[in-house]
Amino acid sequence: MERKAVITADSSANLFSAKDAEYVSVPLRIITDVKEYTDDEKLDVPGMLNDLKHYKGKSSTACPSVGDWLKAFGDADEVYGVSITGRLSGCHNAACIAAKDYEEMYPGRKVFILDSLSTGPEMELIIEKYKELIGRGLPFEEICGEIQRYAARTHLIFSLESLTNFVRNGRVSPAVAAAANLLSIRIVGRASSEGELEPIYKSRGEKRAISQLYEVMKESGYEGGKVRIRHSDNENAAQKLAELIRADFPECDLQIGRNNGLCSYYAEKGGILVGYEAN
Numbered sequence: 572m573e574r575k576a577v578i579t580a581d582s583s584a585n586l587f588s589a590k591d592a593e594y595v596s597v598p599l600r601i602i603t604d605v606k607e608y609t610d611d612e613k614l615d616v617p618g619m620l621n622d623l624k625h626y627k628g629k630s631s632t633a634c635p636s637v638g639d640w641l642k643a644f645g646d647a648d649e650v651y652g653v654s655i656t657g658r659l660s661g662c663h664n665a666a667c668i669a670a671k672d673y674e675e676m677y678p679g680r681k682v683f684i685l686d687s688l689s690t691g692p693e694m695e696l697i698i699e700k701y702k703e704l705i706g707r708g709l710p711f712e713e714i715c716g717e718i719q720r721y722a723a724r725t726h727l728i729f730s731l732e733s734l735t736n737f738v739r740n741g742r743v744s745p746a747v748a749a750a751a752n753l754l755s756i757r758i759v760g761r762a763s764s765e766g767e768l769e770p771i772y773k774s775r776g777e778k779r780a781i782s783q784l785y786e787v788m789k790e791s792g793y794e795g796g797k798v799r800i801r802h803s804d805n806e807n808a809a810q811k812l813a814e815l816i817r818a819d820f821p822e823c824d825l826q827i828g829r830n831n832g833l834c835s836y837y838a839e840k841g842g843i844l845v846g847y848e849a850n
């Protein structure tokens with residue numbers, strides 16, 4: 572009998588459907604004292620950013636519950652999940668509890684949730700790889716092994732114009748928060764191997780930040796693999812980075828898109844996230 576496979580990820584992957592695969596996105600939420608935003612495909616992201624710009628009170632985010640994850644698993648025989656870094660969110664923990672409950676409730680069904688130690692476009696790459704592995708008809712255990720090997724050579728780097736929401740929500744270390752207190756400094760950095768925000772450069776101009784992003788990519792072994800760029804209202808910077816990459820690797824599989832709600836809340840206006848495959 573055909574086994575039913577579902578791929579699922581929280582909404583920080585910025586992905587709401589997948590061609591030729593069962594895919595379910597599990598939304599995080601962005602919360603203010605006056606409004607709550609659900610990070611799904613219906614969210615008006617520019618509208619939310621505009622609201623936040625004029626909002627002076629506290630804001631925060633909330634991860635999906637165990638029940639939300641269970642709903643996403645549906646009635647699949649095999650669930651392949653990926654979550655935002657467990658170091659910065661309770662998302663992975665909730666997904667793992669759901670996985671255990673699901674396997675207990677339905678003996679024979681299997682769930683694997685990868686902690687991406689990252690977010691955004693690196694998760695997108697992992698989802699694409701899941702699709703490929705499922706399409707090849709590999710057994711569950713093999714897919715779980717392959718996806719972990721793959722995730723070890725994918726990376727996430729970013730350029731952020733502001734770390735305000737990170738700092739306010741206590742999601743960076745006090746040292747990083749202090750460094751980010753300088754005004755009009757862009758932080759170019761990466762998701763560390765522990766799944767935390769790791770600043771690498773501070774840069775004043777955007778042009779410099781873009782070339783630093785590409786330097787970091789090359790230093791970490793980028794040699795023409797897939798690239799997924801996601802920006803928060805900064806198409807221009809995304810295109811410029813794409814030009815730099817394509818000048819060296821004209822044939823590379825590169826896509827540009829927008830961040831949805833959760834990534835835009837933390838990356839803030841102007842932020843760009845880059846997921847890529849290295850060697």
Ligand code: X90
Nearest residue numbers: 632633634659660661762767768837
């Ligand atoms: O559980 C929650 O409420 C969500 C908390 C998420 C905190 C991190 C969001 C990151 C969004 C910003 C730039 C990339 C930083 C990479 C660090 C691993 C994207």
